[in-house]
Amino acid sequence: MIMDDVQQVAQLYSDVTARCPVCDAGPQMTVDGDEYLTSQVDHLLEHDGCRLLQVGQETSHGPNGERWQRTSAVVAIPAS
Numbered sequence: 001m002i003m004d005d006v007q008q009v010a011q012l013y014s015d016v017t018a019r020c021p022v023c024d025a026g027p028q029m030t031v032d033g034d035e036y037l038t039s040q041v042d043h044l045l046e047h048d049g050c051r052l053l054q055v056g057q058e059t060s061h062g063p064n065g066e067r068w069q070r071t072s073a074v075v076a077i078p079a080s
């Protein structure tokens with residue numbers, strides 16, 4: 001993978017709201033976490049040169065031992 005033109009890598013999660021690292025747009029609020037993540041990724045990919053590098057599932061455990069699942073995505077943001 002050629003990463004020479006990549007200035008920044010954005011890590012996005014289905015359970016973490018964040019502003020767009022390129023244009024500072026506020027997060028699109030949706031009820032479903034995966035839907036929220038998809039809208040964040042779709043928005044980022046609208047910016048010139050942004051590329052989706054990876055999508056994955058993460059599992060962690062809550063305070064009562066319950067399983068928490070979240071989706072993560074990594075988007076490369078090119079140097080401007």
Ligand SMILES: [Zn+2]
Pocket residue numbers: 020021022023024025043044047
């Ligand atoms: Zn943006």
